[in-house]
Amino acid sequence: MYEMNCAGVIPGCERIIRADSPAEVIRRAVMQARQLGVDRITPTMMDQFRQATTELPH
Template identity: 75%
Template sequence: MYELDCAGVIPGCTRIIRAESQAEVIRRAVVQAKQLGVDTITPNLMDAFRNRLTEASVH
Protein backbone atom coordinates (compact mmCIF):
# COMPACT_ATOMS: atom_id res chain seq x y z
CA MET A 1 0.00 0.00 0.00
CA TYR A 2 1.25 3.46 -0.91
CA GLU A 3 0.06 6.85 0.22
CA LEU A 4 0.44 10.54 -0.48
CA ASP A 5 -0.48 13.29 1.97
CA CYS A 6 -1.53 15.89 -0.56
CA ALA A 7 -1.52 18.80 1.93
CA GLY A 8 1.25 21.12 0.83
CA VAL A 9 1.39 19.55 -2.63
CA ILE A 10 -2.06 20.36 -4.00
CA PRO A 11 -3.45 23.75 -2.89
CA GLY A 12 -6.50 23.22 -0.68
CA CYS A 13 -6.13 19.46 -0.38
CA THR A 14 -6.39 17.82 3.04
CA ARG A 15 -6.67 14.18 1.93
CA ILE A 16 -4.31 11.29 2.27
CA ILE A 17 -4.52 9.38 -1.00
CA ARG A 18 -3.94 5.62 -0.71
CA ALA A 19 -3.72 2.85 -3.29
CA GLU A 20 -2.05 -0.49 -3.93
CA SER A 21 0.42 0.90 -6.49
CA GLN A 22 2.47 4.06 -6.84
CA ALA A 23 0.95 4.69 -10.27
CA GLU A 24 -2.59 4.54 -8.88
CA VAL A 25 -1.74 6.99 -6.08
CA ILE A 26 -0.35 9.44 -8.63
CA ARG A 27 -3.37 8.96 -10.91
CA ARG A 28 -5.69 9.72 -8.00
CA ALA A 29 -3.59 12.76 -7.04
CA VAL A 30 -3.93 14.12 -10.58
CA VAL A 31 -7.71 13.66 -10.42
CA GLN A 32 -7.81 15.35 -7.00
CA ALA A 33 -5.72 18.28 -8.23
CA LYS A 34 -8.06 18.83 -11.18
CA GLN A 35 -11.09 18.68 -8.89
CA LEU A 36 -9.50 21.39 -6.75
CA GLY A 37 -8.95 23.67 -9.74
CA VAL A 38 -5.39 22.88 -10.85
CA ASP A 39 -5.67 23.26 -14.63
CA THR A 40 -2.17 22.14 -15.60
CA ILE A 41 -0.27 19.24 -14.09
CA THR A 42 3.29 20.52 -14.42
CA PRO A 43 6.46 18.41 -14.31
CA ASN A 44 7.26 20.07 -10.96
CA LEU A 45 3.90 18.98 -9.55
CA MET A 46 4.47 15.41 -10.79
CA ASP A 47 7.90 15.46 -9.12
CA ALA A 48 6.28 16.65 -5.89
CA PHE A 49 3.81 13.74 -6.06
CA ARG A 50 6.65 11.26 -6.55
CA ASN A 51 8.82 12.81 -3.81
CA ARG A 52 6.02 12.81 -1.21
CA LEU A 53 4.82 9.30 -2.03
CA THR A 54 5.49 6.85 0.80
CA GLU A 55 4.98 3.18 1.39
CA ALA A 56 2.34 2.83 4.10
CA SER A 57 2.97 0.43 6.92
CA VAL A 58 0.43 -2.36 7.08
CA HIS A 59 -0.90 -3.11 10.57
Protein backbone atom coordinates (compact mmCIF):
# COMPACT_ATOMS: atom_id res chain seq x y z
CA MET A 1 0.00 0.00 0.00
CA TYR A 2 1.22 3.48 -0.91
CA GLU A 3 0.05 6.89 0.16
CA MET A 4 0.51 10.58 -0.53
CA ASN A 5 -0.54 13.45 1.69
CA CYS A 6 -1.59 15.97 -0.93
CA ALA A 7 -1.47 18.97 1.44
CA GLY A 8 1.33 21.20 0.21
CA VAL A 9 1.49 19.38 -3.13
CA ILE A 10 -1.94 20.19 -4.58
CA PRO A 11 -3.28 23.66 -3.74
CA GLY A 12 -6.37 23.36 -1.52
CA CYS A 13 -6.09 19.61 -0.97
CA GLU A 14 -6.20 18.17 2.52
CA ARG A 15 -6.64 14.48 1.65
CA ILE A 16 -4.40 11.49 2.04
CA ILE A 17 -4.51 9.44 -1.14
CA ARG A 18 -3.92 5.69 -0.78
CA ALA A 19 -3.64 2.96 -3.41
CA ASP A 20 -1.97 -0.40 -4.07
CA SER A 21 0.70 1.06 -6.39
CA PRO A 22 2.61 4.32 -6.74
CA ALA A 23 1.19 4.76 -10.24
CA GLU A 24 -2.38 4.55 -8.92
CA VAL A 25 -1.61 7.10 -6.17
CA ILE A 26 -0.30 9.50 -8.81
CA ARG A 27 -3.29 8.85 -11.09
CA ARG A 28 -5.64 9.67 -8.22
CA ALA A 29 -3.59 12.77 -7.33
CA VAL A 30 -3.93 14.03 -10.91
CA MET A 31 -7.72 13.49 -10.74
CA GLN A 32 -7.86 15.29 -7.37
CA ALA A 33 -5.84 18.23 -8.71
CA ARG A 34 -8.19 18.58 -11.68
CA GLN A 35 -11.23 18.49 -9.37
CA LEU A 36 -9.66 21.33 -7.38
CA GLY A 37 -9.23 23.47 -10.50
CA VAL A 38 -5.64 22.72 -11.55
CA ASP A 39 -5.83 22.96 -15.36
CA ARG A 40 -2.30 21.86 -16.19
CA ILE A 41 -0.27 19.18 -14.44
CA THR A 42 3.33 20.35 -14.88
CA PRO A 43 6.41 18.10 -14.87
CA THR A 44 7.39 19.76 -11.57
CA MET A 45 4.03 18.83 -10.05
CA MET A 46 4.46 15.24 -11.25
CA ASP A 47 7.90 15.16 -9.58
CA GLN A 48 6.30 16.44 -6.36
CA PHE A 49 3.67 13.67 -6.58
CA ARG A 50 6.42 11.05 -6.93
CA GLN A 51 8.48 12.49 -4.07
CA ALA A 52 5.45 12.71 -1.77
CA THR A 53 4.36 9.10 -2.42
CA THR A 54 5.57 6.71 0.27
CA GLU A 55 5.21 2.99 0.85
CA LEU A 56 3.40 2.05 4.02
CA PRO A 57 4.95 -0.62 6.24
CA HIS A 58 3.24 -4.01 6.05
